[in-house]
Amino acid sequence: MNDLAAQFRATVEAWLNRTGTPPARLGQQALGDPSFVLRMRRGRVPRLDTADKVLTFIGEAPAGPAFRGEIEAFIEITRTKPYVLGLDAAGDPSFVARLRRGVSPRLDTVGRVRSWMADRCSDAERTAIRAIAAGEPALPRRSDTKDGDASPTDNKEGEWNGRLPP
Structure with missing residues (x-):
């Protein structure tokens, strides 16, 4: 699994x-908390908003907007219900609703959710x-086609067949 907390620690240590x-x-x-790095080194996992403040301070892009965009795109492309994503990926059916309201999960939760999403979509969906x-156009979703599964999946199970539609 992609350990986002370890990546964050490595980024902070490299900057220091x-x-x-x-x-x-x-x-x-960055935070008004002189013990932040010490606690992080001892294993404390920060929340996404805290990591974003530090990342912004050291001149790196914040991770929160990208994560929120990935969540919304995953829901749109896969047609996964938000409560299912929350329950299965984070153990909390209200995870997506809370994220949309501005609640900030811990980085280990962000990593688990990203891993769960990656395991449940095809290469084309990813x-x-x-x-x-990233704000770019994407291939049509299954439900956007007039013939249902005829494109882009071209099969009855709704699974990606590895070919682009004609």
């Missing part, structure tokens, strides 16, 4: 090493999800 900034200063300036999340 590159800039020579003391860990307490980063925590204080490509379309990435495109939508």
Whole structure:
């Protein structure tokens, strides 16, 4: 599984090493919490909004908008009900509703949800999800075709067959 918390820690550590900034200063300036880096090093997993504040402070792109875009694109492309995604991926049927209201999950939860989504869609769906999340046009969804499963899946089970529609 993709460990987002470990990636975040590595990004912070690389920035600290590159800039020579003391860990307490980063925590204080980015969050008003001089013990943030120490607690993170001891294994504390930050929430997505906290990580976004630190990432923005060190000049990196925040992860929250991309994650929220991936969630919405996954729901749109796969037609998964939001409560099913929340229940199966995060153990919380209200996960998507809470995310939409601004609640910020921990990075380990974000990683689990991303892994769950990746395991439940085809390569073509993943490509379309990435495109939508990036604001680009995507291939038509199954329900957007006039012949139902005739395109883009071209089979009765609704599974991607690896071919683009004519």
